[in-house]
Amino acid sequence: MIDALGTARVALVVAFTLLGLFFTFVSMTGVLRLPDVYSRAHTASQADTLGAGFGLAAVALTIGWEAAGVKSVLLLFFIFVTNPTAAHAIARAAFEEGTVPWTEGDERR
Amino acid sequence: MADTDAAGDADDEGAGSGTAGGDAADRSGDDADRGAPAAPTGGLVVPVEPTPTLRATIAYAVEAAVDDGFSTIHLVEIASWRNGDPDADSRAAKAERVLERAEAWANSDLDDLDGDRPPVTVATELIGADEYLFGPDDYVRVLAAYAKEHDAGAVLLDPEYTPVGNTTLLQPLEFALSNTSLTVETAPVTRPTRRERLRSEATGGRFVAMFGFSLAFYLLLGDPFYWFDWVTGIATAAIVSITLSRVSIDTEPAIPRTPMRVVRGVIYVPVLLFEIVKANVEIARVILDPRLPIEPTLNRMRVIVGSGLPLMTLANSITLTPGTLTVRARDSDLYVHSLIPSARDGLFDGSLERWTRFVYYGRASARLPTPRERDDCAILQGPDATEELPIAAADGGAEPSESGETPPEPDEGSDAATPEVTDG
Incomplete structure (x- = not known):
């Protein structure tokens, strides 16, 4: 299958995959390093959106203009709607529990 | 039926507004005592639209009129069309029916009061049909002219009042009204349960x-x-x-409007994608920086978009853009957590708000001052804090309460003990 693709396309697929991996890595690092639930919700959802986004873009590019490729684009839109909704749900739950967002000088938690 | 003098009288009224800055500064304070009675003056003007909360608003207006000694309740419907429009007659007839119903409600409420019927009269009027009204300022001008003519000193707004139908006007309307000499109050009524609204709307x-x-x-x-x-x-x-x-689908699809929204939404997608990538790179740099230079704060921003889909679009766009996370939407106030100051500044510049308005209301409506210029934003934490943090435990996540606001509990100390915190 790869042989059929042009070199430029392969390069793009590789670039997208690497970018997706990079942003997923950033997301993971953020979850481990950031101090509280709010800031983690930022990175867990956001860098992930782009991580999954680039991954799906690579998939769509590999498959080409076929049914499966179109579906991966749809998946991307799906992620773009559900991801912030989930992040909002987490943040709102924390807010209603009375969790005060971390500020400079607080302890990590 | 149209009040042809309204436009003429209105100009001096509108021009005499002044002191916008002072009003804006007072506004957050006003929220707390919104439930307080308005100063008693001759008449109480209630703009009327067939909203789900109209009945409750009328009931409240009657109560307020009796308690505060208003002599007349003016139920006015502001025409969103202009005499001579093709469908002007049918729309005027429809408006008259709404007014008649509202008048009947008000009168029956007055009759149902204990004891004798208080000396309150109910007047109805259809105003503003002699010109096109474009925005909140126009509506306020017409309202102010009517109030002046009829010696009315107070306005009671229905919380769901949206005269244009496709633009939310309550918040801008409140703001514009605060620049006049009129006393403004929003009726503290809750909207009916969703189920009730759903049943009535199958088309x-x-x-x-x-x-x-x-x-x-x-x-x-x-x-x-x-x-x-x-x-x-x-x-x-x-x-x-x-x-x-x-x-x-919570608003009726309309032929030029709905397809236009879809087209403008398609224009918005690449813009949003670009914003996401740009902000993602910035956040990635912060997260990978060994010093982890974050300055997270919670912020409040009052946005001018309609409730429902437009607000959801804006809140989700804010969350999708890295560095900002919508924590809570309370009416038109969004509580947004920001990770770094530049993300917060971008938020207060309001580009996403303008884009959302562009998608839903078109290009002309997208031009509005940034939240910073409107003084509609506040930082709730950290050294730059301009407002106290409304700690959420106080309101228990209830729906907006009867009085519209819950008293904020002071919590300035950043090292305040929060026993609930268990994560991490």
């Missing part, structure tokens, strides 16, 4: 829109060139639209 337009959308989606997933997928698709789309068209 063909919604059904067709939902059917078309479901069928298109089904065929996209299936094979549009295979007859069997058409059969199952039509059956599925029919079931979906019968059960869900009243739930999923």
